[in-house]
Amino acid sequence: MHEFIEAFRFIAHNGAVSGYPELPSLTHLALETLKVGAIGVAISVVLAVPLGVWLGHLHRGSFIAINVGNIGRALPSLVVLAIGDAFLGLGLTVVEVALVILAVPPIVTNAYLAVDGVDRDLVDAAKGMGMSELEILTRVELPLAVPLLFAGIRTAALFVISTTTIAALAGFSGSLGDVIANETSYHFSGVLGAAICVAVLALAVDGALTLVQRTITPRGLREVKLEQSPALAAEAAAT
Amino acid sequence: MALVQIAAAGPVIPNYAAQSSSCEVHNRFFCGEWVSRNWGPVLWPALREHVLLAVVAVAIGFAISMVLALAAHRYAWLERPTILVTTILYTIPALALFELLAAPVGLNVYSAEIALVSYTLLILVRNILAGLRAVPAEVLDAAEGAGMSRRQTLVRVELPLALPAIIAGLRIAIVTIIALATIVYVVYDRGLGVPIHTALGEGPFKTELIVAGGLAIGLALVADGLLVLVQRLLTPWTRARAG
Numbered sequence: 001m002h003e004f005i006e007a008f009r010f011i012a013h014n015g016a017v018s019g020y021p022e023l024p025s026l027t028h029l030a031l032e033t034l035k036v037g038a039i040g041v042a043i044s045v046v047l048a049v050p051l052g053v054w055l056g057h058l059h060r061g062s063f064i065a066i067n068v069g070n071i072g073r074a075l076p077s078l079v080v081l082a083i084g085d086a087f088l089g090l091g092l093t094v095v096e097v098a099l100v101i102l103a104v105p106p107i108v109t110n111a112y113l114a115v116d117g118v119d120r121d122l123v124d125a126a127k128g129m130g131m132s133e134l135e136i137l138t139r140v141e142l143p144l145a146v147p148l149l150f151a152g153i154r155t156a157a158l159f160v161i162s163t164t165t166i167a168a169l170a171g172f173s174g175s176l177g178d179v180i181a182n183e184t185s186y187h188f189s190g191v192l193g194a195a196i197c198v199a200v201l202a203l204a205v206d207g208a209l210t211l212v213q214r215t216i217t218p219r220g221l222r223e224v225k226l227e228q229s230p231a232l233a234a235e236a237a238a239t
Numbered sequence: 240m241a242l243v244q245i246a247a248a249g250p251v252i253p254n255y256a257a258q259s260s261s262c263e264v265h266n267r268f269f270c271g272e273w274v275s276r277n278w279g280p281v282l283w284p285a286l287r288e289h290v291l292l293a294v295v296a297v298a299i300g301f302a303i304s305m306v307l308a309l310a311a312h313r314y315a316w317l318e319r320p321t322i323l324v325t326t327i328l329y330t331i332p333a334l335a336l337f338e339l340l341a342a343p344v345g346l347n348v349y350s351a352e353i354a355l356v357s358y359t360l361l362i363l364v365r366n367i368l369a370g371l372r373a374v375p376a377e378v379l380d381a382a383e384g385a386g387m388s389r390r391q392t393l394v395r396v397e398l399p400l401a402l403p404a405i406i407a408g409l410r411i412a413i414v415t416i417i418a419l420a421t422i423v424y425v426v427y428d429r430g431l432g433v434p435i436h437t438a439l440g441e442g443p444f445k446t447e448l449i450v451a452g453g454l455a456i457g458l459a460l461v462a463d464g465l466l467v468l469v470q471r472l473l474t475p476w477t478r479a480r481a482g
Contacts, residue, residue, distance in 0.1 A: 003342040004342060007342070070410075070411075070414065070463065073411065073414045073415050073418065073459075074414045074417070074418060074456055074459035074460060074463070075418065075456060076417075076418040076419070076421040076422075076452065076455050076456070077418070078421050078422055078432065078435060079421060079435065079448070079451075079452030079455055079456065080452075082435055082438065082439055082448045082452060083448055083449065083452055085439070085448075086445040086448050086449075087445075158329075158330055158332070161332055162332035162333055162334065165332055165334045165335065166333070166334050166422060169334070169422070169425070169436070169439070170439055171439065177334065180334055180335070180338055188341075188342070191338050192338055192339065192341075192342050194335075194338075195334070195335035195336075195338035195339050196335070196339065198331075198332050198334070198335040199331045199332065199335045199336070199339065202330050202331060202332050202335075203327065203330055203331075206330050
């Protein structure tokens with residue numbers, strides 16, 4: 001327990017301004033982690049959401065959409081980073097490539113399942129009302145898909161924060177992982193303090209995304225929170 | 240006696256150049272010779288340890304999840320707190336969790352396994368519960384009508400019908416854990432993370448990264464495939480229906 005007290009002392013000392021000469025403040029490192037992660041998630045969303053939504057709308061390619069997700073899970077982030085490192089040298093680009101590789105699968109899978117799973121009767125009703133394909137997609141399928149689609153983005157965001165810290169093990173600096181990977185300089189209390197910061201950051205990001213999800217979920221769907229809130233709802237459905 | 244000899248011989252300076260091929264010296268894309276030389280001493284033990292780490296974690300995680308899921312299935316009010324706690328555990332980044340555990344538990348196999356197990360819980364509990372929930376009400380009525388007790392219904396009707404969902408959860412869990420176990424080395428010096436870490440420290444040496452990383456990915460795919468086979472064997476009726 002002594003280590004935990006020391007860890008919180010480390011956070012208090014370095015939270016806003018750093019006590020170490022080589023170390024930016026923990027707030028700065030947390031924001032950097034967030035920035036690196038946000039870029040990765042943004043690129044992944046741009047790539048993966050249209051693909052998953054499109055496949056789901058056509059009700060085609062379930063094999064691809066679901067198995068891409070499984071392969072993504074099988075790729076250890078450290079391995080992706082290490083292989084990227086071996087060929088391109090470790091910089092922001094390689095880290096972002098690794099983040100995108102890890103974040104795209106859960107987003108594609110969930111986007112696919114979300115749109116594919118929209119009640120066919122509703123789509124038929126929309127057709128009967130004379131809606132065009134685009135209207136059906138944007139006004140019926142997408143709003144109904146929001147909870148599951150967001151579950152995928154939340155899973156991806158967690159992978160990304162996790163991986164940004166792991167990148168420090170492969171030699172990428174500029175995140176909270178810097179402290180975690182460098183016990184020699186910051187001692188065990190520093191490593192523990194930084195780990196606590198990462199955990200808090202991850203929970204905060206997940207909480208923030210949950211709030212966004214709640215706001216853009218259509219009112220009629222908000223009741224069924226428990227079934228769909230945590231990130232893995234889709235996987236049970238997938239099988 | 241042996242100690243005296245070592246001391247007498249002076250400091251041991253390993254001559255790496257003598258046993259390195261030119262492929263290794265130039266760090267080419269892939270050196271087959273390095274792999275065959277290091278398979279026995281480095282790669283095979285790491286692979287075995289990796290399998291053990293993952294299998295133990297998923298087995299313990301499955302036992303805990305089964306208890307949690309059955310409890311939540313029987314007493315509905317338990318579901319919300321169970322899912323909440325397992326979600327929080329799942330949300331904590333792996334590297335942070337390993338380090339957090341290292342303080343109270345120490346740098347040993349327990350830290351490694353506790354962290355790995357905690358990542359299986361959400362996946363398994365959700366899938367077991369989803370499987371149990373999906374059993375149609377008519378089937379439960381029929382079981383009751385046939386005079387089955389609550390326990391008989393669970394063991395002979397609900398669990399078998401939930402098997403596909405349960406095995407689907409196990410597949411996700413084992414694949415996730417095999418990938419995560421590559422960073423176990425930060426608290427416990429075992430598994431495929433060890434050669435990956437060594438390779439990163441060496442500069443990085445491509446062959447070792449590719450082989451160790453490839454083994455981790457291959458292992459995950461093999462485990463996934465095996466569970467698909469298990470599911471086929473245990474639930475022949477799902478195929479009959481599809482065919």
